[in-house]
Amino acid sequence: MNNLAIPVWGYWLMGLCLAGFVWMLVYSLKKYRGMHRSLYAWPYGLWMVVFTVIPLLLIGYYAFTDKLGNFTLENFANFWDSNRSMKRELMVQGFDPAALGMDARGTVNVSTLVYSLWMALICTLVSLVLGYPTALIMADRSFKMGATIVVLFVIPMWMNFLLRTVAWMSLLEDSGLINSLLKLLGFSKVQLMYNSQAVLLGMIYNFLPFMVFPIYNALNKQDQRWSEAAMDLGANKWTTFWKVTFPISMPGIISGITMVFMPSVTTFFIPRVLGGGNTEMFGDLIERTFLTADDWNVGSALSLIMMVLILFSLGLLRRVDPEGEGGSMI
Amino acid sequence: MKKLLAFAIAALLTLGLLPAVKAEGVVNVFNWEDYINPDALTLFEEETGIKVNYMRFTTNEDMLVQVRTNPAAFDVIFPSDYAIERFIQEELLLPLDHALLPNTSNIVDWLKSPSYDPDNTYSVPYMWGTLGILYDSTRVQGPVDSWKVLFEDTYKGEVFMLDSFRDSMGLALKYLGYSMNTRNPAELQAATQLLIKQKQDGIVKAYQVDETKDKMVAGEGILGVVWSGDAQYAINLNENLAYVVPKESSNVWVDGMVIPKAAKNPENAHKLIDFLSRPDVAQMNTEYIEYSSPNQGAIDLMGESYLNNPNLNPSQETIDTCEFFHDVQDYITIYNTLWAQVKNAK
Amino acid sequence: MKALKRGYLGLILLFLYLPIAVLIIQSFNAGVSRAKWEGFSFRWYQELFKSPDIMQALYVTVTIALLAAAASTIIGTAAAVGINAMSRRPQSTMMMLTNIPMTMPDIVTGISLMLLFIFSRVERGYFTMLLAHITFDTPYVALSVLPKLRQMNKYSYEAALDLGATPGYAMLRVILPAIRPGVITGALLAFTLSLDDFTISYFTTSPLVQNLSTLIYSEARKGIKPTVNALSALMFVALLVLLVTVNHRTSRTTN
Numbered sequence: 017m018n019n020l021a022i023p024v025w026g027y028w029l030m031g032l033c034l035a036g037f038v039w040m041l042v043y044s045l046k047k048y049r050g051m052h053r054s055l056y057a058w059p060y061g062l063w064m065v066v067f068t069v070i071p072l073l074l075i076g077y078y079a080f081t082d083k084l085g086n087f088t089l090e091n092f093a094n095f096w097d098s099n100r101s102m103k104r105e106l107m108v109q110g111f112d113p114a115a116l117g118m119d120a121r122g123t124v125n126v127s128t129l130v131y132s133l134w135m136a137l138i139c140t141l142v143s144l145v146l147g148y149p150t151a152l153i154m155a156d157r158s159f160k161m162g163a164t165i166v167v168l169f170v171i172p173m174w175m176n177f178l179l180r181t182v183a184w185m186s187l188l189e190d191s192g193l194i195n196s197l198l199k200l201l202g203f204s205k206v207q208l209m210y211n212s213q214a215v216l217l218g219m220i221y222n223f224l225p226f227m228v229f230p231i232y233n234a235l236n237k238q239d240q241r242w243s244e245a246a247m248d249l250g251a252n253k254w255t256t257f258w259k260v261t262f263p264i265s266m267p268g269i270i271s272g273i274t275m276v277f278m279p280s281v282t283t284f285f286i287p288r289v290l291g292g293g294n295t296e297m298f299g300d301l302i303e304r305t306f307l308t309a310d311d312w313n314v315g316s317a318l319s320l321i322m323m324v325l326i327l328f329s330l331g332l333l334r335r336v337d338p339e340g341e342g343g344s345m346i
Numbered sequence: 347m348k349k350l351l352a353f354a355i356a357a358l359l360t361l362g363l364l365p366a367v368k369a370e371g372v373v374n375v376f377n378w379e380d381y382i383n384p385d386a387l388t389l390f391e392e393e394t395g396i397k398v399n400y401m402r403f404t405t406n407e408d409m410l411v412q413v414r415t416n417p418a419a420f421d422v423i424f425p426s427d428y429a430i431e432r433f434i435q436e437e438l439l440l441p442l443d444h445a446l447l448p449n450t451s452n453i454v455d456w457l458k459s460p461s462y463d464p465d466n467t468y469s470v471p472y473m474w475g476t477l478g479i480l481y482d483s484t485r486v487q488g489p490v491d492s493w494k495v496l497f498e499d500t501y502k503g504e505v506f507m508l509d510s511f512r513d514s515m516g517l518a519l520k521y522l523g524y525s526m527n528t529r530n531p532a533e534l535q536a537a538t539q540l541l542i543k544q545k546q547d548g549i550v551k552a553y554q555v556d557e558t559k560d561k562m563v564a565g566e567g568i569l570g571v572v573w574s575g576d577a578q579y580a581i582n583l584n585e586n587l588a589y590v591v592p593k594e595s596s597n598v599w600v601d602g603m604v605i606p607k608a609a610k611n612p613e614n615a616h617k618l619i620d621f622l623s624r625p626d627v628a629q630m631n632t633e634y635i636e637y638s639s640p641n642q643g644a645i646d647l648m649g650e651s652y653l654n655n656p657n658l659n660p661s662q663e664t665i666d667t668c669e670f671f672h673d674v675q676d677y678i679t680i681y682n683t684l685w686a687q688v689k690n691a692k
Numbered sequence: 693m694k695a696l697k698r699g700y701l702g703l704i705l706l707f708l709y710l711p712i713a714v715l716i717i718q719s720f721n722a723g724v725s726r727a728k729w730e731g732f733s734f735r736w737y738q739e740l741f742k743s744p745d746i747m748q749a750l751y752v753t754v755t756i757a758l759l760a761a762a763a764s765t766i767i768g769t770a771a772a773v774g775i776n777a778m779s780r781r782p783q784s785t786m787m788m789l790t791n792i793p794m795t796m797p798d799i800v801t802g803i804s805l806m807l808l809f810i811f812s813r814v815e816r817g818y819f820t821m822l823l824a825h826i827t828f829d830t831p832y833v834a835l836s837v838l839p840k841l842r843q844m845n846k847y848s849y850e851a852a853l854d855l856g857a858t859p860g861y862a863m864l865r866v867i868l869p870a871i872r873p874g875v876i877t878g879a880l881l882a883f884t885l886s887l888d889d890f891t892i893s894y895f896t897t898s899p900l901v902q903n904l905s906t907l908i909y910s911e912a913r914k915g916i917k918p919t920v921n922a923l924s925a926l927m928f929v930a931l932l933v934l935l936v937t938v939n940h941r942t943s944r945t946t947n
Contacts, residue, residue: 040782053849053859057774057786060767060830064789067827071804072792074811102683106531109677116531122683124690150704153697165701167939172708174931178890178908179924183711185912186718190566193714207503210552221707282797285890289912292552293509294545296689299799306803308407309682310414319800330795376899379910401899402910412899415810419898 029073033065078316091317098122101314125301125318132298133325135212136280139219140227143276144269146220147227151268152261154228155235166232173225181218181286188214188290210292218286223279227272234268235261270333278326298322371396373614376412376420378601379404379556381473383634390621396614404555405510413438417608421615427462427600428512430469431673439468440605446616449623452643460600461670469602470619471640473632475574476598476660476668477513478591480559480581485568493521493592496569497540502549506561506570509553511685512671513597514541517571520594520669527672531680538684542691553689562587573599575637578657582636589657591664598668600640712928719921736922743919749907750923752818753887756903760825761883767826768833768882769875773867775834776841790831801828802895809896816898824896825889829882836878840871 041058082088094100099122103113113119154165172180187193188208195205208214238261246256284299291297296304302322305315371394379402387398401420403409406429413423417438425433433439444450450470457471481490487500496505496517508514516526518537528534544550551567559576561567563583572580577589603622605615621627625643632639632648638658639645645652653659674681719737723730740746775786793801805824809816844867852862868875890905897906911920 044782053777053863054774054782056770057772057778060771060774060834061786061789063767063827063830064793067805067808067823068789068793068796068801071801071808072796074807075800075804078807098686099683102680105677105679109529109531111531116535118531118535122687124686127692128690146704149700153701156697163939165705167935168705169708171928171931171935172712174884174888174935175712175924175927176888176904176908178905178912179715179920179927180711182908182912182920183715183924186714187711189561189564191564221711224704224708278795278797282799284799285909293554293689294550294552299797302799302803304686307411308405309686310407310411311682312807315803319803323796323800326797327795374900399900403899404910416816416898419815419900 030070033069037062037065075316075319078312079320080317082313091313092321094314095125095317095321096121098124098126128296128301129298129321129325131295132281135216135219135297136277139216139223139280140273140277142216142220143224143227144272147224147272148231148269151228151231151235151265154232169225169228177222178285181222181289184214184218184221184290185209188217209290210294212291212295214290215287215295215297218290219280219283222283222286223276226275226279230271230275231265231268234265234271238264274330274333277329281326282322371614372399373397373611373618374399374401374419374421374609375424375618376401376403376409376422377424378402381424381601381635383631385634386622386627386630389627389630390618393621394614394617396617398618406512407510413606417606418610420606421609421611422618423604423606424472424601425469425604426671427460427602428671428673430602430604431462432675433604433606434463434468435673435675438606438608440607440609440612441467442470442605442619443616446613447620447623449620449625449643452623452625452628452641454640454642454645456665457600457640462600462672463602466602469604470623472601472603472622473575473635473637474598474600474640475637475658476591476664477517477571477573477596478577478589480562480570480572480577480587480589482562482565482568482586483588484586490569490588490590491593493517493594496571497521497544497549499547499549501568502547503551504568505544505549505551506558506567506572507544507550507553508558508571509555511681511688513571514553514688515681515685516597516671517592520592520596523594526597526669527674529674529677534680534684538687541688545688545691573637574657574660575635578636578655581657591660591668595667595669597671598665599671712924715921716925716928719918719925721918736918737926740919740922740926745902745907746919746923749902749904752821752901753903753905756818756822756825757883757886759822760829760886761879763826764829764833764882765875765879768830768878769837769868769871771830771834772837772841772871772874773863776838790834793828793831794835798889798891799895802892805892806895816896818897818901821893821897821901821903824892825886828889828892829885832881832885833875833878836881837871837874840874841867844870 041055044052044054044058079091080087080089082090090100099118099120102122103119106113106116106118154169185192189195190205190207190209192208194208198205242264243256243260246260247253251259281297282299283297284303287295287297287300298318302315302318305311305318373396375398377400381402382400387400390396391398403412406426409423409425410429410432413420413433414436430439444466447470450466453466453471457474459465460471463469479490479493479495481495485504486495495501496507512526515534515537518540519526519528519533522533522536522540524530524533524537554561556576558567558570558572559580562570562572563580565584572589574589574591577587581587581589603619605612605619609615622631623641625641625647628639628641628644629647632641632644632652636658638660639648639652720732720734721729722733722735771786771790775783775790778786796804802824805820805827806816809820814820848866848870849862852866853859857865888905889903890909893903894906894909897903902910908920911917
């Protein structure tokens with residue numbers, strides 16, 4: 017049973033945050049002598065502090081404490097060696113893990129993270145490879161159907177993504193459409209579901225539009241005259257593309273990668289439904305740790321680790337696109 | 347324009363608050379999936395005027411967490427035996443007022459004072475059953491009477507295991523000849539290794555809970571670990587299927603009805619429990635969900651068709667050799683960690 | 693070359709629409725099982741409207757999306773106006789507060805909010821789900837409006853004040869019209885995000901109050917009932933009609 021009582025210093029910390037907030041508010045009022053536009057942002061600021069900052073602090077609290085509320089780094093140690101708490105428990109019960117052959121380092125958490133990163137990487141790459149030409153064709157002004165194609169692309173995005181993922185089950189199952197077709201043609205059935213490939217397929221299916229649209233936007237915003245000028249100066253189509261079009265579309269690519277990579281790492285619905293419990297990804301792991309194993313401390317530690325990783329990769333991406341121009345898909 | 351906007355927003359907000367207003371006379375029920383006859387609930391609502399809010403869970407572990415974090419959200423819960431033990435330990439249950447539950451005198455003798463809740467102080471048995479193997483008789487090779495078949499290469503890629511660590515570890519332990527409630531780490535380790543090997547050899551198609559019965563009806567998979575009632579459901583829809591409780595013995599479980607201490611509507615909760623223990627209602631339920639009934643009155647009403655069904659009415663001998671799950675809360679970290687190893691094995 | 697391009701696009705679109713087509717076709721299957729086709733029937737459409745679970749989930753989904761979009765648009769637009777008028781230090785603090793939730797994965801947002809509600813002893817349900825939705829929608833609204841504010845003439849507001857307008861009047865008559873496209877985009881974005889949300893709703897609601905996504909999730913683990921197929925078919929048709937009309941209207945006005 018997790019300890020829900022936040023210690024006294026926790027209350028002090030929250031009080032401090034809110035006090036700091038109020039102080040800034042009063043300061044602004046004094047400075048501007050009454051109503052000023054900037055005050056419009058304070059309700060928002062308060063909301064964010066209460067509903068974003070404090071929850072994150074809670075996660076931080078649980079990540080660094082044990083079930084009784086004492087400070088510990090055990091949860092992170094547990095990330096590295098998932099058998100750690102089990103070994104401790106065995107010793108508490110009076111057994112020797114080494115004698116039982118149970119003292120190996122548990123790699124569950126680490127390998128799941130690595131697996132998730134790997135899957136996310138493949139998904140992002142495939143989406144890029146498939147999505148870039150798509151966006152290119154869509155943005156081609158000489159392509160009359162451009163606008164309609166965009167609409168056609170948007171429609172599936174608006175349909176509930178769970179529904180669309182589950183629809184793949186009908187296609188991939190042993191008794192599903194594809195296998196029934198194969199059976200009709202005389203082939204033996206192929207195991208299309210309950211494996212990594214199915215999960216990857218589901219991920220690409222869900223995230224492809226998020227790669228296509230930023231790239232399409234970036235390409236669309238481009239001034240046609242740049243590429244026209246290049247061609248006038250003697251460059252052929254290929255060179256024009258590589259030296260003019262592609263670099264200008266880079267912010268869109270960065271944006272697309274951001275919008276695909278992060279959700280891919282943390283997805284938990286797709287591996288559950290299409291992977292059949294055979295392919296657990298990091299999102300699954302966190303959910304299971306919180307809700308089935310009821311271990312909020314380790315769960316919070318895992319969440320923190322994941323967030324740090326994501327911030328790190330976003331930081332890397334920022335290096336490539338310092339202006340942050342690619343940040344909007346709007 | 348401004349006024350219209352303000353009015354629209356106010357209207358939307360009030361609309362949004364409507365679901366939060368609770369009706370008088372409700373009872374909040376937390377039960378397993380597919381585990382009650384909807385007509386029984388309608389009948390209850392008609393007879394008593396109390397509205398039933400029905401919520402579902404898939405495993406005891408999920409349910410335990412939900413109840414711990416939302417103690418006042420439910421009035422009647424249907425946990426399994428070991429979960430009831432756990433609730434009693436954590437002092438989360440209201441002792442039942444048996445004066446309000448006259449129909450519970452219908453409970454069969456062997457469940458009047460079960461080991462997980464002596465004298466049924468906190469719970470009333472609702473359904474019981476066994477854990478066993480559902481198999482496609484047209485595609486099996488040789489007899490299916492032992493847990494062994496789940497671990498052999500013969501059925502590679504065609505076995506559905508339960509995504510529930512007590513049940514899966516339990517059957518592995520039983521196969522190795524140990525108790526399902528063992529606190530001996532060597533035995534747990536052996537069971538874990540067996541399950542890991544099973545996964546690595548590619549024998550398991552998927553780890554699921556409720557999906558297995560429908561998939562086997564559709565002809566996917568040859569063997570599936572299921573509970574007796576799910577097996578009966580599947581057999582009714584696909585006559586090629588059959589169910590067996592392996593000879594090494596298995597788990598016999600009882601799901602009971604309990605009332606949490608923090609429940610908001612305890613009187614309505616008692617009414618519902620009493621209602622469900624009425625022989626005719628118990629019969630309605632049992633015939634719909636097709637599990638085994640602990641209600642003697644219902645059994646009498648169902649007569650031959652129930653008594654002659656070996657899946658739903660196994661011999662006393664079978665019941666006696668099967669084990670109840672008991673709470674292993676002090677070992678939960680160990681169980682959880684080992685199960686994570688199994689799920690993660692590649 | 694053109695044919696190649698068309699072919700490629702066609703393949704991608706086929707990929708996108710294949711599952712949807714399957715869903716729609718299956719919604720007319722008279723039988724329950726996904727494997728066997730037992731004849732054409734409207735059975736599941738009838739059952740859809742009789743199913744209280746789905747109808748309630750639909751109600752929850754739509755009302756939450758509307759309410760959250762409304763609330764987050766108001767808060768977010770106000771926020772953008774305020775942030776734009778701030779001096780550098782507070783502005784960067786606010787921008788950081790805006791960027792944090794957007795870089796947080798859904799699952800962490802959901803779990804952290806769950807912890808907040810459990811810790812503050814607030815019973816999870818419709819209200820908490822609404823709060824969560826507003827929380828993740830608002831930054832998107834703010835970020836939609838900010839660019840428009842930056843594009844706007846910096847001095848219009850002050851000019852209005854100099855000419856005697858009250859701050860409120862200036863806000864309504866000067867700023868809002870200029871940023872209107874951003875506000876609308878933001879509102880639509882918030883609405884779409886809330887409509888489709890799964891992960892955050894999953895952690896911030898109780899089993900009693902399901903939105904469409906969480907309902908489908910719990911159904912998916914058992915095997916999708918054909919009523920859900922009927923629902924998706926209807927949603928698809930509704931979307932198609934909506935988007936085509938909007939597209940038609942906007943192309944008319946631009947012409």
